[in-house]
Amino acid sequence: xxxxxxxxxxxxxxxxxxxxxxxxxxxxxxxxxxxxxxxxxxxxxxxxxxxxxxxxxxxxxxxxxxxxxxxxxxxxxxxxxxxxxxxxxxxxxxxxxxxxxxxxxxxxxxxxxxxxxxxxxxxxxxxxxxxxxxxxxxxxxxxxxxxxxxxxxxxxxx
Numbered sequence: 001x002x003x004x005x006x007x008x009x010x011x012x013x014x015x016x017x018x019x020x021x022x023x024x025x026x027x028x029x030x031x032x033x034x035x036x037x038x039x040x041x042x043x044x045x046x047x048x049x050x051x052x053x054x055x056x057x058x059x060x061x062x063x064x065x066x067x068x069x070x071x072x073x074x075x076x077x078x079x080x081x082x083x084x085x086x087x088x089x090x091x092x093x094x095x096x097x098x099x100x101x102x103x104x105x106x107x108x109x110x111x112x113x114x115x116x117x118x119x120x121x122x123x124x125x126x127x128x129x130x131x132x133x134x135x136x137x138x139x140x141x142x143x144x145x146x147x148x149x150x151x152x153x154x155x156x157x158x
Contacts, residue, residue, distance in 0.1 A: 058082045 050066040056075045059082070080086045 048068050050068060051070050051072070052064055053067045053069060053071060054062055054064050054073050056062045056073065057079045058076055059079075061081075
């Protein structure tokens with residue numbers, strides 16, 4: 001008995017489907033195919049825990065902010081209320097720096113014992129004195145502008 005054309009189409013479709021599943025099995029070691037294999041879900045971006053932190057400034061004021069540091073209280077000895085870079089016009093901080101800082105130590109180490117305006121001290125006079133010793137005033141000549149001459153003829157290959 002010969003199969004009908006409709007049943008032969010069905011058989012050809014089954015064979016074709018079987019070949020495709022064979023290819024799937026060739027790529028995947030499992031006999032079930034790839035239907036049970038799921039791609040891992042992408043992880044969300046890491047969010048580190050945030051802790052509340054109370055910051056106490058040098059003048060006694062405080063504020064709370066959230067940070068990744070687990071310390072609950074953070075006390076500052078120098079901040080924007082007493083730092084010389086934030087308040088450069090503060091005279092007391094400059095005087096302290098000159099007295100006790102590197103500049104103060106340098107001044108105390110190399111301070112002259114005599115009077116400030118002694119004649120034998122080369123640095124006692126102002127900077128203008130030694131810079132103007134050999135100065136001669138020069139007269140400036142007026143600038144003469146020379147215009148370029150226009151070309152007379154056409155220059156090029158002959």
